[in-house]
Amino acid sequence: MKNINWAILGTGVVANEMASALKNAGKKVYAVGNRTYSKAVLFAEKYGIEHIYENYHDMFHDDKVDIIYITTPHNTHINFLREALAAGKHVLCEKSITLNSAELREAVELAEKNKVILGEAMTIYHMPLYKKLANMYKTGEFGRVNLIQLNFGSFKEYNMENRFFNKNLAGGAMLDIGVYALSLARIFLASKPDKIISQVRYAPTGVDEKAGIVMTNAEGEMAVISLSLHSKQPKRAVISCEKCYIEIMEYPRACEAVIVDAQSGEKTVIREGDRQRALQYEMEDMEEAVKGDFQILRLSDTIDVMNMMSGMRDEWQLYYPEEKDKKIL
Known part of the structure; x- marks a missing residue:
């Protein structure tokens, strides 16, 4: 070619x-x-x-x-x-x-x-670490997923002109950082969540400043997500499975995961890829x-994640100028 x-x-x-x-x-x-x-x-x-x-x-x-x-x-x-x-x-x-x-x-x-x-x-769909972990999950090394916990919080100053808080630039936590958390959750959930409960707090401009999300799917797997644009949190993921739990820090471009055996507590460190090469991947x-x-x-995961984000925003009645009088789902 x-x-x-x-x-x-x-x-x-x-x-x-x-x-x-x-x-x-x-x-x-x-x-x-x-x-x-x-x-x-x-x-x-x-x-x-x-x-x-x-x-x-x-x-x-x-x-x-x-x-x-x-x-x-x-x-x-x-x-x-x-x-x-x-x-x-x-x-x-x-x-x-x-x-x-x-x-x-x-x-x-x-x-x-x-x-x-x-x-x-x-990045989460392309980093070698997630490809390796997804393959291990698929082959049954972790057992069934029970609970996924995801945090993503940044401290952005209240400058309502910048893109993070500007409604005219589609600002807000969901589209900027929530998309990472939901994408990671979707990789390890057996199916798209069919029940989602969420709470939102708005910034003065009307965009979502922070949100708490609880999701479950038909298999009974659960994901709990905390997002904020005005409160610093670690970008931390914990994926709890039958046989172990997996902890990942700085997960948007992660290259290391710690797998902890559920019975013995023994830790195994998995390293794959280089965060500096994220866009190359x-x-x-x-x-x-x-x-x-x-x-x-x-x-297909991108489609599922977008559907979840749009569904939550629709419940919140949070729409951008481009969406006026239009259906978003």
């Missing part, structure tokens, strides 16, 4: 990480586009990118582009997804992949219609998907 040409839409922090990841993997970013052309020029100079679009929409219609990596704020994703997928481009889109389930359903249908690959840049999986391994992107 010919070399795959990547184009990056956006020039923010995560765009820089992906450009570095591609460079470290010996690949070359073919093109970059940004709403502000001067920023695209500086980005291209930094990473040796030859092609810059004066009008970033031209990216979607460039025959030489194979995969577009969308790094813009998540309330802009659906419009870019519509354009890219309709033009026959494969897309790796930053989390949260869309604002809601209705948008994601539209994007998935477009990808299927145009026979292209759509994936979410969710995303890039490699996306290329494998384009070559034919569609399941590696875990799109």
Whole structure:
């Protein structure tokens, strides 16, 4: 197969990480586009990118582009997804992949219609540690999952203009950090939760500042999640199974897990991957998907997670300006 040409839409922090990841993997970013052309020029100079679009929409219609990596704020994703997928481009889109389930359903249908690959840049789906743990779980080494506990708390100053608290930028804990917790839970739950109870506290701007979530599925497995944008917590996951429990710290880009035997208390440390290569793993999986391994992107889990997030927001009556008078489920 010919070399795959990547184009990056956006020039923010995560765009820089992906450009570095591609460079470290010996690949070359073919093109970059940004709403502000001067920023695209500086980005291209930094990473040796030859092609810059004066009008970033031209990216979607460039025959030489194979995969577009969308790094813009998540309330802009659906419009870019519509354009890219309709033009026959494969897309790796930053989390949260869309604002809601209705948008994601539209994007998935477009990808299927145009026979292209759509994936979410969710680190948890691509880190080698989780692939190893998921395989161990699948082969029965842990036994049945009983309870999953997940914390994710950041302390963000009350600057209501930044994206974390700004409703016009789709701010809030659920779409920014809750997506990590729910994605991790979904990997280890036998089925999507069918009962969800949640409590929310709003920031002054009306976005979700913190939330507590309890979920159960048909198998009786439970996940308990605590999220906050204004209260620091460890990014800690504990997955309690019949035979052991698994503890993971800094789980969005984890490369180490401690497995504690339920009977003896004996600890086994599992190390896989390198957190510094998190975006490289995303890039490699996306290329494998384009070559034919569609399941590696875990799109069905992305769909489940988005449905859970949209369902909770619908119960909270928390909607963004783009969702006015529209169904989100």
